[in-house]
Amino acid sequence: MPSRPHITVDDLRIGYGTRVLMEHTTFQVERGTIFAILGGSGCGKSSLLRHLIGLERQQAGRIDIDGVGEPSQYEGVPPFGVLFQSGALFSSLTLAENLWLPLNRWTPMRGATAHELVQAKLDLVGLGAFAEYLPGEISGGMKKRAGVARALVLEADLLFFDEPSAGLDPISAVELDQLIITLSRDLGITVVIVTHELPSIFLVADNCIVLDKAAKGIVAQGDPRKLRDESEIPFVHAFFTRSSYDVTANPGG
Amino acid sequence: MSVALRTDREGGHATLVPTGSFDLSHATEVTQAVSDAEASLNGCRSVDVDLTQLDRIDGAGAVLLARLLDRLEADGRQASVKGDNPEATRLIALYRERRTILPAPQIRTTNPLTRIGAVVAQLPGKANDAFDFIGRCAVAIPKAAVTPRSVDWRSLPSLMQEIGADALPVTSAANLVVGIIIGLLGISELGRFGANSYVPELVVVAHFRELGPLVTAIVVAGRSGAGLASKMATMKVSEEIDALRSMGFDPVRWLVLPRCLALAVTVPLLTWVGDLLALVGGLVATVVMTDMTPHAYMEGTLKAITASNLLTGLIKAPFLALAIGLIACGQGLLTRGGAAAVGARTTTAVVLAIFSTIVISALFTLFFALMGA
Structure with missing residues (x-):
């Protein structure tokens, strides 16, 4: 019997005031998979992510995270971790202190045990030797990995990544992609990635949705490799093959 | 759900049997159980951790067991995991193989005289910065x-x-x-x-x-x-x-x-x-x-x-x-x-x-x- 989806989004409408960014959006994210939210700039990828993690409330429709319910209504130990685009590390705290902060807030662990857990998470992302560094003293790729370690510290089984490869050199981007694959395969974590980096999409994503600004919603969903090879939707084809696409000729995507 | 780490000894060999939930929400109990079990291993030359009876494990529980195995090996004992629990085995192996061996932390001196000395030692550099900036401002006026x-x-x-x-x-x-x-x-x-x-x-x-x-x-x-x-x-x-x-x-x-x-x-x-x-x-x-x-x-x-x-x-x-x-x-x-x-x-x-x-x-x-x- 297939397990219950980790995330269910049903007939979602999101926007700000009278401006609708996305409507009639329905999709599911299966447990333990890597799911990509794709689309060009301004199509609402990051807005959708903000709704999925409960920072914004939708105008209509339903978001249900298994074991959490509606994320914007949830209170308590965060059941998912988030890696923000910039890493969003607290600049006045060392990497270890950044990880210790949620642990201190939500668990009774102190002292050597807390230190051991924090160090293990930093080791996991390859930053064990940088625990006492400030975010300003490490590179962009290291900041992202430290952000991943912080997102993992409360043992969430669901992680959200906002543009993880943005601003990284190709090697750092691939290293981060490998880390995402490790998290999914070895730790069984469900990963939702917002991105428009094609190499990253084809390397890590099991499944994806493609959003289009003009269509105000999903224009395709499925395995990104299959969509690249088989999709006949002009926008999707153009997106995956990096070819030019005339929006005015195809306003509906 | 209670957490325990039972020790079964046979001469110089011991088997540690974790039971219950080895996860973040029980990390304090797990730490205590690991500490008690470690104290009971005096004289053991080899230790197995039998994962068969574990009800649940997450990264936190895996880290605590992985570090226990690391410490046992560092003491010169043979340490390994056994039992049909692939998820726990994989997690423990992941945290063991990704461990960073850190150099001993440098002990920072708190001697007041040393701190005063360190502050005074910075003064020439700071004065140099200040004069450099004033000089650049002075040069900027005619320019x-x-x-x-x-x-x-x-x-x-x-x-x-x-x-x-x-x-x-x-x-x-x-x-x-x-x-x-x-x-x-x-x-x-x-x-x-x-x-x-x-x-x-x-x-x-x-x-x-x-x-x-x-x-x-x-x-x-x-x-x-x-x-x-x-x-x-x-x-x-x-x-x-x-x-x-x-x-x-x-x-x-x-x-x-x-x-x-x-x-x-x-x-x-x-x-x-x-x-x-x-x-x-x-x-x-x-x-x-x-x-x-x-x-x-x-x-x-x-x-x-x-x-x-x-x-x-x-x-x-x-x-x-x-x-x-x-x-x-x-x-x-x-x-x-x-x-x-x-x-x-x-x-x-x-x-x-x-x-x-x-x-x-x-x-x-x-x-x-x-x-x-």
């Missing part, structure tokens, strides 16, 4: 005169508004209150000798020569100095200063000169307005607290206002303003790091600016005293 387009003159009116005009209410209020305080102090002390008629002169001398420029400068340092330092520091950490340099601008000429000029023009004006309001404060205090008439007070005041009293104060004002501007901009440009560095530099800038205004004011007073002015 700006030669190439006026290298200075952002267009920002000057808005800077004067921001630094000067917007600060007028708070500097005026501060000077008014100081005028009242001097008046009350004069009435209290001079009144004992029946010398209340000297209160207007006391207010003029004390405020015009010393307190007017000083109070105004301190308020401007706290308000406008903090604003300038944080703005410059933010520009530095967000690479705007680097962008200016990359486009061929000299940040000292483009940013620092207009700000210092705006301060040098507006602070004397603020001081002058503050002096007038201090006179009003002294008048109100004296008229309310004594039988002196406003007319008599005004006469006493006009007699006390001499060119010497007025100018010794006003001459200081532009120098105090320059000190505030140079310190605020200099500290801002020295910022390195992220948002936290902006706050730290702003605090340093305000403290240094206030301290410098007091020292400069004292030096001027000493100079005028020596000159007999």
Whole structure:
């Protein structure tokens, strides 16, 4: 019997005031998979992510995270971790202190045990030797990995990544992609990635949705490799093959 | 669900059997169980961890078991996991293989003498930075005169508004209150000798020569100095200063000169307005607290206002303003790091600016005293 989806989004409408960014959006994210939210700039990828993690409330429709319910209504130990685009590390705290902060807030662990857990998470992302560094003293790729370690510290089984490869050199981007694959395969974590980096999409994503600004919603969903090879939707084809696409000729995507 | 780590011993071999939930929410109990089990392993040469009876494990539980195995191996014992639990085996293996062996942490000395020494050792470098910045500003003035387009003159009116005009209410209020305080102090002390008629002169001398420029400068340092330092520091950490340099601008000429000029023009004006309001404060205090008439007070005041009293104060004002501007901009440009560095530099800038205004004011007073002015 297939397990219950980790995330269910049903007939979602999101926007700000009278401006609708996305409507009639329905999709599911299966447990333990890597799911990509794709689309060009301004199509609402990051807005959708903000709704999925409960920072914004939708105008209509339903978001249900298994074991959490509606994320914007949830209170308590965060059941998912988030890696923000910039890493969003607290600049006045060392990497270890950044990880210790949620642990201190939500668990009774102190002292050597807390230190051991924090160090293990930093080791996991390859930053064990940088625990006492400030975010300003490490590179962009290291900041992202430290952000991943912080997102993992409360043992969430669901992680959200906002543009993880943005601003990284190709090697750092691939290293981060490998880390995402490790998290999914070895730790069984469900990963939702917002991105428009094609190499990253084809390397890590099991499944994806493609959003289009003009269509105000999903224009395709499925395995990104299959969509690249088989999709006949002009926008999707153009997106995956990096070819030019005339929006005015195809306003509906 | 209870957590336990049972020890089954057979001679020199032991099997540790974890049961229950080895997860983040039970991490404290797991730590205790691991510690108790470890203490019971004296004399064991080999240890197995049997994962068959584990109900649940997550990263936290896996880390604690992985570190136990690491410590056992470091003690020279054979340590391994067994049992049909692929998820737990995989997690423990992941955390064991990704462990970083760190060098022993350096113990930081807390000896007070060492700390004093470390602070003193930094002073030449800091003094060098300060002189370097002052030198660059001094060189910027003739260069700006030669190439006026290298200075952002267009920002000057808005800077004067921001630094000067917007600060007028708070500097005026501060000077008014100081005028009242001097008046009350004069009435209290001079009144004992029946010398209340000297209160207007006391207010003029004390405020015009010393307190007017000083109070105004301190308020401007706290308000406008903090604003300038944080703005410059933010520009530095967000690479705007680097962008200016990359486009061929000299940040000292483009940013620092207009700000210092705006301060040098507006602070004397603020001081002058503050002096007038201090006179009003002294008048109100004296008229309310004594039988002196406003007319008599005004006469006493006009007699006390001499060119010497007025100018010794006003001459200081532009120098105090320059000190505030140079310190605020200099500290801002020295910022390195992220948002936290902006706050730290702003605090340093305000403290240094206030301290410098007091020292400069004292030096001027000493100079005028020596000159007999």
